[in-house]
Amino acid sequence: MTIKDPETIHDVEGVPVHNVHRHDVVIIGAGLAGMRAAVEASDEFDVAVISKVFPTRSHSGAAQGGIAASLANEEEDHWEWHMFDTVKGSDYLGDQDVIETLVKEAPVVVREFEHFGAPFSRTSEGRIAQRLFGGHTKDFGRGGPVLRACYGVDRTGHVLLHTLYEVCVRNQVRFYSEFHALSLIIEDGECRGVVAWDIVNGGVHVFHAKTVMFGTGGYGKVFKITSNALANTGDGLGMVLRAGLPLEDMEFVQFHPTGLYLQGILVSEAARGEGGHLINGKGERFMEKYAPDKMELAPRDLVSRSIQTEINEGRGINGEAYVYIDLRHLGKEKIMHQLPQIHELAWKFLHVDCVTDPIPIQPTGHYSMGGIPTDIDGRVLLDGKQIPVKGFYAGGECACVSVHGANRLGTNSLLEASLFGRRCGKSIIRYLRENREFSDLPADAAVEAIKMVKRLLSSDGDEKIGKIREDLQVMMTGKCGIFRNEKQLGDLKKELRKLEERYANVRLDDKSETFNTDLLEALELGNMLEFSELIVEGAYARKESRGAHSRTDFPDRDDGEWLKHTLAWKKDGKISFDYKPVTITRFQPKERKY
Amino acid sequence: MAILKFKINRYNPDDERRGHYEQEYELDVPKGYTVLDCLNDIKWKIDGTLSYRRSCRSGICGSCAMTINGVNNLACETQALSLKSDTVTIEPLRGYPVVKDLVVSLDPIVRGLMAVRPYMINKTPPPTDQERFQSPEERDKLEGLYECILCGSCTSACPSFWADKEYLGPHAFLKAYRFVADSRDEDARAHLEALDDKHGLWRCHTIFNCVEACPKGLNPTKAIAELKKEIVKGKVG
C-alpha cells in the first residue's frame, strides 16, 4: 500500500484507513504535559492533540493537593531548598542538573497558569495560596515543613487541566478526541507521525507530522489497588518499546500512602498537609516510630512502607489491611473549606463522614517515576543517553528526565508535567523554525497498526481480556508492590510470560467498529503486558533498596553499585539492560532520614 | 451482597435492524460496589460488547454520566445498593444522539461550550514575575462555578434543550458565568455575546432540572439568572 494523497481512503486487509492528517505538531495525550506543550507551540505552529478521552477527562484533573513552587507567598522559601528536598526525596537518583531547572522555573510556570486564568486559592493579600506537603522542608531539611504547594482548594489538577483546555481552545488547537494512538512512524532516526484508531467511528488514521510529542501519562492500571484512572494504561510506553526505543528506571513505582480502602481512590496528601493523623489498630500515631521528626509529612515511599509494615505486622484496624487517616481534629469548617473533595469522596465511596469519623485507607499504586528517557528539552533519546530521535519529544509522567529519581515528592508531578510540557513546546518551536518541510511518509507507515487491530478484531481464541488483566493486576500488586524480593520477582517473571502467551490467544466479544471498548481494552492490555516485564526485570536486577524500590532481601541503599539509571530495551520479546550515571552537582548522596 | 437485575438500554449502529433495545443482566453485587463497578463486572465477565465511557472512577473526569433509574448521575459515584431497588435501569443520557449503548455524542456539549468563548480574556498584560492579585472574597465568587466537570448531565436534563437542539445548554452558561464573575476577566461582553440569543439565555424557563441533575451539586440556574441580570444591566446602563 502507499499513502501519498492525504484524502485517499484505502481499505487494507479489511481494515479501513481513513484520511491522512497533516500537522506541524502532533501531541498524544491531553493531560497537563500535552496541553501545556500545545499551548506553547500553537503560538507559532499548527498543533493537533490526539487523546483517547475528551481532553478534560485526562487524569491530570484528578490531582488534588497542589503544584510545588518556591513562590514564598506565605513564608520564606528558596529554590535551593526546593532542590535539596527534591534530590533527597529522589533518594539521590534524580539528575541534579534537571532538578535545578525544575525548581528554578517552577515559579514562572505557576504564575503563568495564574495568568492563563487558573482559579488558585488566595492568601489574604490576594496572592496564590500555598500549603504544606510531605517532604518539602525549610533550610535544606534542617527546618520544619514549608508552605510550598500552590493550590486551588483540593482540586488543583482540575483547575489546571481545565485552564489549559481553555487556552488551547483560545489558540485554536485542533483536538482529535477519542482517538487511540497505535504506533509511531519512525524512519531514519526521525519521527514522522503516528497512526491512531478512531474510537468513535472506527478506522485507522495516519497523522503525518514534523514533530510528535508524547504526554501519554502513567500506568497505574497494572496494579490491583491504584489511584489511577481506568485509562492509565501506559500506552505511550508500549508504543515506544515496539518502536525499538528504551525505557528508563521502570522499577521505580510510587505507592501513595492514602488510598480509600479497597477502591484505591486518592485521599490527597493535602489531608496530611492540613494536619491529618495516621492511626493504626492500637490507636497509635505510628509515624512516630518511622519518621519521628517529620511524622505524617515524611515522603510518600517512607509513609507507604510504614503503613504496609503496620498492616503486615497485624496492626491494621481490627487486623484488616487498612489504617485510618483522622481529620476530625481539624474541625468541620477547615475540612469543608480546604478539603471539600476529600469529604465528598469519603462520603460517596465509603459512606464515612470525615468530620465525625476517621477514613479507612491503604497504600495505592500511584505514579511511575520511570519512563521514556529524554533530555532537558524533552527530546526522546534513541540510546537513552545522548542521541535524540529527530522530531520526537516526551513530557510528564510517561517521560523520565529524571527529576523524581527513585521517589517523587507530592506536588512535583503537576510541576514536572507542566514545566517539561512547556519546555517541549519551546524546543519544538526551535526545531520547526529550522525544519520547515514534512519528510515523506514511508509506504508501510500504517501496516503495523493495521495488523494489531486486524488480529484483535478477527481474534478467535478462548481467553477473556478482563481475566488476563485482572491476573496481571493481582500478580503485580502481590509480587512487585511496596515490598519486593528475589523469589517473588523471579516467579512473576515466569508468570508474565504466561500471560503474554494467553494474550496471544484472546477472543473479543465485540467485533464492531463503532466505539468498540472491547478492542480498546485489548490494545491497552497489550501495552501493559509489553512494559510490565521491564518493571519486574528492572526490580529483579536492582539488588538494593532505594526510594520506592524496596527489596526485603537487600534492605540498604548501595551507592557503590547502584547509583545509576536503568535503561531497558525489549526486542523480539528479549529484554536487554544498560545503565547510565546519575548527574550530581550540588548535593552529594547522604543517608536519608526524616 | 444482593442479586440485582440490570436493565440496560442497548444500541449498535452497525446493527441498525435491531435498533434500540433493552437487555437484562443479573449480577451479585457486594456492598460498596458502585454502578460503574457493576457495569465493569458485566463487561469484563459477562458481555464484552457492552459499551460505555469511564475513566477516573472518582467523580472528577466526567466520563460516566448516564441515566440511572431515571436520574442523571455519574455511574462511578452511585452506590448500587443504595438505589434501594432490585432492578437498576440504565439508559444513555437523554437528549443527545446515541453513538452506541450508553455512549452519547459529545458534540452538543462542545458546541455550547465553544459559543461562550470559554477562556479568560484579559487585555492588560500580566505583571512580570508576579501573579495577578485577587482577594479571597473575589476568589470566593468562583465557588460553585469552576468545579464543573463537563459531564453533560445538566443539559441532558433540560427541557429547553430537548425542544431546541441549538440551545447552548446550562453547562455553557455556567462556564460563561465562571469568567464573567472572575475579577481578572476584562471582557464580559465577549462571553455574553452568544448568550443574548433565542438559542441562548432567553430560552431558559427556570425549570431547575439542571440543578437537580448536577452530580457535583452546582447551580446553573443561579448562574443563568446572574447572566440575565448582567445582560439587562448592559443594555439599560
Added chain:
Amino acid sequence: MKYKQTVTSGGALPWLLQRISGVYLAVILLIHVINLHVLLDGEVNFAAISERVATPMWKTLNISFLIIALFHGLYGLWVVLEDYIHKGWMRILIYSVIAAIAVVFTIFGTLTMITFQHGG
C-alpha cells in the same frame, strides 16, 4: 477550534418586560383585593363595585390591567409553545389563535370598560 458567532437577536427586552409586567400585575391585584376586602365599608355587592369601576381612574387602571395581563399570559404561552410546536402549519394556526385572542379580548374588554356606567 472556532466558536460560532451568533447574531444578537435579543430576547432581553421581552424578558425584562415580562418581569416588569409580572410585578405590575401583582401590585394591581393586591390593590384590588385590599380595596374590596379591607377598605370597602359595608356589603360587597354590584352597586358598591360598579360605583367604583365607573370612575375614570379605575377605568384606566382596569384597562391597563387587562392589556398587561393579556400580554403577560399570551406572550408567556407564545414562548413556551415555541419549544414544543415545530410543524409549520400547526405553528401558524396556534399563533393565529393566540393573536386573535389578544385582539378580540383587548377590543371587547376595552369597549366594555370605557362604556361602563354606574347604575346604567
